[in-house]
Amino acid sequence: MLTGKQKRFLRSKAHHLNPILQVGKGGVNENMIKQVADALEARELMKINILQNCDEDKQTVAEELSMGTNAELVQIIGNTIVLYKESRENKQISLP
Numbered sequence: 001m002l003t004g005k006q007k008r009f010l011r012s013k014a015h016h017l018n019p020i021l022q023v024g025k026g027g028v029n030e031n032m033i034k035q036v037a038d039a040l041e042a043r044e045l046m047k048i049n050i051l052q053n054c055d056e057d058k059q060t061v062a063e064e065l066s067m068g069t070n071a072e073l074v075q076i077i078g079n080t081i082v083l084y085k086e087s088r089e090n091k092q093i094s095l096p
Contacts, residue, residue, distance in 0.1 A: 002072050002084070006095045010045060010074045013093065014082045019049035027056045033068035040071055040085040044093050050079040 002010070020039060023032070039046050048065065050058050062081045066073045071085035084093075 007074055009096050010084050011082065014045055014047060014074065017047050019047040019080060022049045022051055023054050023061050024051045025053045025055060027054060028061055028064040033065065036065055037069040040069055040083060041087050042090060044087045045084050048081045048083065050081065
């Protein structure tokens with residue numbers, strides 16, 4: 001569980017990132033969860049964009065992705081989700 005200070009720190013780090021995945025009409029599936037988990041292992045912090053044609057609510061999508069990958073939900077802003085998960089082999093971010 002992240003503290004408020006840690007979330008603020010991660011939000012500032014994520015500000016300059018571009019979304020690397022998009023959730024569209026198909027919604028969240030097992031393949032997407034695996035892709036997100038692999039990307040989080042490599043990057044630790046990532047943005048995911050939710051497209052307009054997505055059938056699910058953005059809160060539901062965020063919960064499914066964070067639960068499926070055991071990641072922390074940092075922020076939902078607009079149609080963008082920010083996720084963080086500490087990497088095992090590729091640690092780059094040290095939390096305050």
